[in-house]
Amino acid sequence: MHTFLQQLAGLIGPAHILTEPADTAPYTLDWRRRYQGAPLAVALPGSTAEVAELVKLCRAHQVAIVPQGGNTSTCGAATPDGSGRQLIVALRRLRQIRQIDTDNDTLTLDAGATLQEAQQAAEAAGRLFPLSLASQGSCQIGGNLSTNAGGVAVLRYGTMRELTLGLEVVLPDGRILSQLSGLRKDTTGLDLKQLFIGAEGQLGLITAATLKLFPQPAAHATAMVGVDGIETAIAWLNALRARFGDRLTAFEVIDRNCQQVLLRHHPKLMPFSAPWLVLIELSDGGDAALLNDSLVEWLSRRDMSDGVVAQNETERRKLWRLREEISESQRLDGPSIKHDIAVPTSALPALVNDCAAALEADFPGIRIVAFGHAGDGNLHYNVSYTRPGNVDLFDDEAAVNAIVYDHVYRLGGTLAAEHGVGQLKKDWLARYKDPVALALMRQLKQALDPDGLMNPGKWL
Ligand SMILES: Cc1cc2nc3c(=O)[nH]c(=O)nc-3n(C[C@H](O)[C@H](O)[C@H](O)COP(=O)(O)OP(=O)(O)OC[C@H]3O[C@@H](n4cnc5c(N)ncnc54)[C@H](O)[C@@H]3O)c2cc1C
Incomplete structure (x- = not known):
């Protein structure tokens, strides 16, 4: 292993290999503090070419790779085992915005950029990149792709899979698959990028992506409303869809126990109490007052126990903050x-x-x-x-x-x-997933990664 680390240092520079426990600690424990790994080292390559050479070196020495983005996985997907033989490859040095093409509404960027950096780059160009998660300040585009992340705006814009036009991937043999054209149509064979989206780093290392951009909505109408049960919430969802079409951007629910968790940890934020709370957001490119009036008018014809429609951006952010604080409040709650x-x-x-x-x-x-x-x-x-x-x-x-x-x-x-499968749900997946689908996935894994060096110990 000493020779391997020396050769790795020759490839990416000794400053970009972490071996001291104090330095590797942020990479070895998962977000929920459930999985603690012991890696050989943490490697921080600085370019796609370095990633490719690193992967070839790992293959030559039969060193397993655990790709890691922002390490916000909730199922131990990015944590190595305890053998001290797996190399964490963290892409945080690959965070360049490569191109924003407003003529074609595409954003091409390195996979180590955080989701927030992608959103900010889009916003600076007058566009929207709509994926939105509470972990967006830390999670990276590579992690979002590898887990097919969802979040609060899937209803309107889809998951990461639907937001992706192209990928650049370092394959387990070190070859670089580069498909960043940004085309919206291409029927020349299989859509290979789909193999890597949701693969949780088991088929290759994603180094860059071309993503879809959208117009920035000019207007939002946002309400937090209490309803008497989940049946009513779903009836409202259908009625809102019928009335507002794809202007219905988000539809979140919070049950009473969850409201109490929020109340314990954010008493000032939490004035509501109902069997279920529904957070509704509409957005479009028109007039904000008109959109707000439409939502108020729609709600006025419904039976609601409690609720508020945001009157300005500050109130809207306050409602969203409640939703975004749930994961952390639950963590504090035990x-x-x-x-x-x-x-x-x-x-x-x-x-x-x-x-x-x-x-x-x-x-x-x-x-x-x-x-x-x-x-x-x-x-x-x-x-x-x-x-x-x-x-x-x-x-x-x-x-x-x-x-x-x-x-x-x-x-x-x-x-x-x-959130993906990771280590947490791999046995359950084997129990519930269609065996033909699982067998096909394993055949693909075998074809791409015959030595089983990409993120071993997870679900493939
Ligand atoms: C507070 C909180 C809220 C969350 N809310 C949501 C939510 O609303 N919706 C949602 O979908 N998820 C949510 N998550 C889960 C998590 O943030 C997402 O799964 C996120 O997409 C993971 O990104 P990451 O960069 O942190 O990936 P990591 O945790 O580092 O890795 C996740 C998986 O991706 C692989 N991977 C990472 N980078 C690469 C790469 N470049 N190439 C190949 N494989 C790679 C890893 O090996 C691992 O298998 C939340 C998590 C937290 C902590």
Whole structure:
């Protein structure tokens, strides 16, 4: 390994290889502090060419690579194992905005740029890059691509997969696949970029991407409204879609337990109380007052227990802050068994009601905190105990997961809507995923990475 590290230093410079525990620490523990890895080193290459040479060197020495972006994965996807033999390759030095093409509405940038940097670059050019996550200050474009990230504007703009026109990828043999043309149509064979989107770094290292840009919306209308149940929330979603079409940009829900978590950690932000809160946002290129009036008029014909329509940008940001603070407030609130699930939107009421009843029957006193992107059928569904004595909740994790995932799959859903599979859900994926689909994915992995050196120990 000494020779390997010496040769690596020759390729990317000794200053860009971290081996001291104090230096590697930020890269070895996952965001939820559930997985602690022990890497051989952390490598910080500075260009696509350096990444390609690094990958060839790793192959020659049979050193496994764990690609890492902002290390915000919630399922241990970017954490190495404890063997001390895996090399973390972090792309934070690759963060150039390569080109903004406003004639064709495309943004080409290095994969190590943060999502926020991508949004800011688009904004500076008078455009919108619409992917929006609470982790956007840290997560990187490469990580967003590799997890097919979603967030709060999928309803209108789609996931990262739908926002991507081209990729540059260093393959496991060190070749560079460069497809950054930005074409919106191209039927010359398979769309290879799709292989790497959502692959969680197991098929190659993404070094750059060409992304779609959109017009900046001139107007927003945003409301936080209390409703009496998830059934009403979904009925509203359908009615809003019918009335406003794709001007409906976000439709988020927050259940009562989640409101209480927010109240504990952000009492000043949290004036609401309802069985469910719905955060609605409309946007378009027209007049803000008109759009606001349309939403107010629509709401005035509904039965709502509590609610507010933002009257200006400050109020709008305050409503969004509530939504964005949920993950951190939950972290402060203590451990819970987390699920990132999705079902068809019409099945959300059945999921919420039936799953809660089944969990309560087997684990009396269980507490469910549910919130998320109901407009996409995606709930973050987090389970903990309220009764004393059950301190080690994770003893029951497998039984809790089986109840939740059985309900999800019975309703035609998925166990990983937008956060990926990583280490956390790999055994569950093997249980629920179509075996033909899994076998095909493994054949592709074998063809591209026969030595199994790209992010081993994850789900492929
Ligand atoms: C507070 C909070 C809120 C969140 N909200 C959302 C949300 O609303 N929607 C959502 O979708 N996710 C959300 N997430 C999850 C997470 O932020 C996303 O999955 C994000 O896309 C991960 O990006 P990252 O750069 O941190 O990737 P990492 O965590 O570093 O890595 C994730 C995976 O991508 C791989 N990878 C990283 N970079 C590359 C690369 N260049 N080439 C190949 N593989 C690579 C890694 O090996 C790993 O498998 C949230 C997380 C937090 C902490």
